Amino acid sequence: MAEAKRVERPLSPHIQIYRWQVPMLTSILTRVTGHALVAGVLLAVWWLLAAATSDEYFTVANTVATSWFGDLVFTGSLWAVWYHYLAGLRHLYYDAGHGLDIPTAEKLGWTCIIGSVVLTVITILLVQ
């Protein structure tokens, strides 16, 4: 009885053996950007708190926020927020039952990737 023949069941696909595809990459990036955004939010809120507190404190926070480090965090966060934004809109579109066929899903994925870069550049130019 214990020697019963084992059934060869299919294994579930695993991330290491899955070929990377646009819908998969863009889905993972949505989660990554959403969580990475907390860095930009922390820096922005700290900067606002410093502005509310005193001249000295604001000088410290503003120096950090406008240094190369601040530029890196805020530019990265800007791209992350635009990416998460477009991917979120795509999520709402998917939820409504649209765009779920493979060619459309691939196009929507590329729209998120290219669109987020374009919107990041436009925003930087607008607020300079």
Next chain:
Amino acid sequence: MRYLTARKRAEGKGAAHTGTGHHWSMTVSAVALAFLVPVWLYIFGRALGQSRDAVLETFASPFPAILTGLLLVVGMRHFAMGATMMIEDYVRGTARKMLVIFVISLAWMIGAVGIFALAKIAL
């Protein structure tokens, strides 16, 4: 004795056991953020890099102040729920509980600090 039938207890709850409440909250906050974020990015981007007086003037005006307050409340709620979902996907047991409590606390903390700063500037 159970007063609820098994069907009544299970109906509409699905695999998450809590129904669609989480998903619907994320949908509502996502739509709200879709309106709030672009305007806020413009206001914040304009204020960043300016003198303290200019920054205080910006965030003391009603529109930027209310917008920032809304963004903090809705955004941090959205973050707490999204982070909870991610942790529930990858972590189990006590570590899961501790991390979920940590991200929810972090979200409230960021929100409270931001609202405090806004109140101090705007009022």
